[in-house]
Amino acid sequence: MSQSEIVVEAIDVQKKYGDQTVLKGIDFVARRGEVTCILGASGGGKSTFLRCINHLETIDGGELFVDGHLVGYRESNGKLYELKERETADRRSRIGMVFQQFNLFSHMSIQDNLVQPQVLVKKRSAAEAKERAQVLLERVGLADKGRAYPRELSGGQQQRAAIARTLAVDPQLILFDEPTSALDPELVSEVLDVMRDLAASGMTMIVVTHEIGFAREVADQIAFFDGGKLLESAPPQQFLTSPSTDRARNFLRRVLS
Amino acid sequence: MTGSRTVPVASKRRTPTEVVKLKRWGRVIGGAAAAALVVVIIMMFATSRNVDWPVVFDYIGNAAILSGVVVTVELTVLAMVLGTVLGTVIAIMRLSQNPVLRWISSTYVWFVRSIPQLVQILFWYNIALFVPTLGLGPWLTPTNAVITPIVAATLGLGLNEAAYMSEVVRAGILSIDKGQREAAASLGYRPAQLMRHIVLPQAMRVIIPPSSNEVIGMLKATSLVSVIGAADLLTRAQSISSSNFKIIELLFVASLWYIVATTVASIGQHYLEKKYSWSSRPMRRSSRPVVEEQV
Numbered sequence: 001m002s003q004s005e006i007v008v009e010a011i012d013v014q015k016k017y018g019d020q021t022v023l024k025g026i027d028f029v030a031r032r033g034e035v036t037c038i039l040g041a042s043g044g045g046k047s048t049f050l051r052c053i054n055h056l057e058t059i060d061g062g063e064l065f066v067d068g069h070l071v072g073y074r075e076s077n078g079k080l081y082e083l084k085e086r087e088t089a090d091r092r093s094r095i096g097m098v099f100q101q102f103n104l105f106s107h108m109s110i111q112d113n114l115v116q117p118q119v120l121v122k123k124r125s126a127a128e129a130k131e132r133a134q135v136l137l138e139r140v141g142l143a144d145k146g147r148a149y150p151r152e153l154s155g156g157q158q159q160r161a162a163i164a165r166t167l168a169v170d171p172q173l174i175l176f177d178e179p180t181s182a183l184d185p186e187l188v189s190e191v192l193d194v195m196r197d198l199a200a201s202g203m204t205m206i207v208v209t210h211e212i213g214f215a216r217e218v219a220d221q222i223a224f225f226d227g228g229k230l231l232e233s234a235p236p237q238q239f240l241t242s243p244s245t246d247r248a249r250n251f252l253r254r255v256l257s
Numbered sequence: 258m259t260g261s262r263t264v265p266v267a268s269k270r271r272t273p274t275e276v277v278k279l280k281r282w283g284r285v286i287g288g289a290a291a292a293a294l295v296v297v298i299i300m301m302f303a304t305s306r307n308v309d310w311p312v313v314f315d316y317i318g319n320a321a322i323l324s325g326v327v328v329t330v331e332l333t334v335l336a337m338v339l340g341t342v343l344g345t346v347i348a349i350m351r352l353s354q355n356p357v358l359r360w361i362s363s364t365y366v367w368f369v370r371s372i373p374q375l376v377q378i379l380f381w382y383n384i385a386l387f388v389p390t391l392g393l394g395p396w397l398t399p400t401n402a403v404i405t406p407i408v409a410a411t412l413g414l415g416l417n418e419a420a421y422m423s424e425v426v427r428a429g430i431l432s433i434d435k436g437q438r439e440a441a442a443s444l445g446y447r448p449a450q451l452m453r454h455i456v457l458p459q460a461m462r463v464i465i466p467p468s469s470n471e472v473i474g475m476l477k478a479t480s481l482v483s484v485i486g487a488a489d490l491l492t493r494a495q496s497i498s499s500s501n502f503k504i505i506e507l508l509f510v511a512s513l514w515y516i517v518a519t520t521v522a523s524i525g526q527h528y529l530e531k532k533y534s535w536s537s538r539p540m541r542r543s544s545r546p547v548v549e550e551q552v
């Protein structure tokens with residue numbers, strides 16, 4: 001599996017906000033079909049790194065490749081061209097993103113949340129999009145909620161719908177930014193179950209999470225962020241049982257106790 | 258800690274059998290005084306020998322007055338359409354990344370809001386003094402042939418309105434949670450799609466109430482165009498009263514029609530607000546059997 005093709009590759013990636021450097025040279029690789037869980041204390045730059053991958057933020061140094069393309073640029077005749085808005089949008093549609101706050105479109109029914117992106121971004125017919133929306137809603141256990149509005153659903157249901165919406169535009173890679181952190185504890189597992197199924201289906205996933213159990217069970221690698229650096233990257237067994245840095249040991253002691 | 262133990266049994270309340278309402282004398286007296294005042298004022302008008310009521314009723318359905326009502330409504334619609342479309346463009350410019358666009362839009366708002374509406378209307382009406390011909394190359398027309406009173410009025414009112422509407426729309430756009438934009442962007446929406454399908458529809462809820470105010474303000478602001486003789490309601494009323502000298506009566510007639518128009522606009526606002534109130538819909542709806550609806 002570790003031989004499969006590289007989907008995300010970061011080389012010495014840096015990101016600054018003003019004069020604060022929040023990513024201090026990240027080297028990172030994620031391969032097709034792999035699940036990477038990113039762990040780390042608050043403020044370590046985990047969200048920032050995810051947002052750089054789908055170009056919601058622009059990096060200030062280093063190189064970041066997704067699917068072999070430099071993020072934000074198009075190569076042609078040995079030159080790099082900054083992407084036009086339309087090209088950026090195209091690239092983003094291949095990278096799904098699931099947010100802590102779900103961010104379902106609040107003025108649309110759940111079904112429309114899944115249909116509109118397909119029509120606008122994938123240029124599918126409404127009928128085709130509806131059919132696919134229904135399939136996806138069934139897949140996340142919300143087949144009967146198509147007509148509901150986001151606020152009428154529980155947090156867990158909203159997050160499952162948000163995952164289905166992301167799937168609707170057929171991403172190659174899905175980024176999850178603390179998908180269960182805004183949920184009541186009893187709703188966490190229904191979302192993790194959906195993510196587990198997704199991982200089993202071979203989806204490439206990068207998941208920022210505090211759910212150590214999920215990481216242990218599902219991740220192919222764990223990346224540990226701290227203070228804007230990727231301090232460790234290892235298979236879950238190795239990372240969770242014998243982390244090689246003190247920071248990671250301290251972090252694990254705190255979250256596992 | 259164990260609070261229940263310290264509560265004396267006697268504190269258990271008996272259900273009262275009779276409710277004695279508080280006598281709110283202040284309210285009663287205030288209400289009576291206000292009502293009396295209203296009655297007196299109405300009587301003053303109704304019984305005044307200086308108001309010729311039959312004339313008022315005669316002119317309510319007068320053809321010239323009715324055509325004035327039509328012009329007033331037309332002008333309101335035209336100026337609001339111009340103001341809303343241009344105002345939305347200005348709001349989007351104001352919020353763009355491009356500093357030149359931001360500067361142009363804020364300067365426009367500053368400039369237009371600094372000049373009285375009446376002055377703007379007069380300016381557009383007299384634009385021919387400034388730009389005598391319009392057109393390109395061989396297609397030249399005298400400006401006066403294009404700038405009829407209605408066109409001048411629409412420009413004067415609409416361009417002014419755009420400055421105000423842009424602020425309304427901007428506030429609406431700013432009210433949208435950043436997460437909504439990011440979700441759309443990460444699904445691959447282009448900026449224009451994001452604005453049109455996600456931001457503006459959600460902003461409507463914030464935009465509608467103040468823009469209904471703008472519509473109502475506009476209905477009345479159209480009366481300013483009587484200075485350029487645009488045949489609106491007030492112009493019609495005044496031209497009648499200048500021949501029959503029933504000044505108060507015709508002002509009453511005009512006022513009644515303005516009241517009707519603003520009332521209709523307010524009712525329209527109510528329905529629009531309902532339509533865009535998706536997020537304040539009662540939760541109850543979710544318990545309706547959703548599967549049945551899908552057939």
Ligand SMILES: Nc1ncnc2c1ncn2[C@@H]1O[C@H](COP(=O)(O)OP(=O)(O)OP(=O)(O)O)[C@@H](O)[C@H]1O
Binds near residue numbers: 022
């Ligand atoms: N838009 C921004 N402007 C300025 N500083 C920011 C911005 N976004 C994040 N930061 C800063 O960058 C640092 C990293 O933030 P980031 O959100 O990536 O951390 P995180 O690891 O995701 O933390 P958490 O677990 O709290 O979500 C923090 O110090 C944060 O204050």
Ligand SMILES: [Mg+2]
Binds near residue numbers: 046047048177
């Ligand atoms: Mg974060």
